[in-house]
Amino acid sequence: MRLKNQAQQKLRSEEGYALAVKRMIEPEPVFGDIKNNRNFKRFLLRxxxxxxxxxxxxxxxxxxxxKAKVDAKCKGAKREHAA
Structure with missing residues (x-):
């Protein structure tokens, strides 16, 4: 729990925020998503x-x-706005 609190404090600092913003524009999250969320571990073809x-x-x-997530979010926002 202590380590988790330390990590949160670092991320909330100016330096941590700058690092988080930098990581958002790097391709690293895309590869992490493909590997972990899509369960892609190795190429099937040679x-x-x-x-x-x-x-x-x-x-x-x-x-x-x-794109589907963005479209669904926009569609939900339009639906809320129309109601």
Whole structure:
């Protein structure tokens, strides 16, 4: 619990906030999402052209899921605004 509180205090500091903002624009969260949330651990295909294609599929799926979330959020906001 003590370590968790220390981590929260660091993130709330100016330096921690600047680090968090920097990480938001880095590609690291995308790869973390693909690896952990999509359970992608290794390439199924072999050879650079096939691996490039597989990375393209993963990127496409990530972007489509992201777009669907944004669309759903906008649709919910429009629904609340109209009511």
């Amino acid at each position: 050879g650079l052209p096939k691996v490039s294609l597989e990375v393209g599929w993963l990127s496409l799926a990530h972007n489509l899921i992201k």
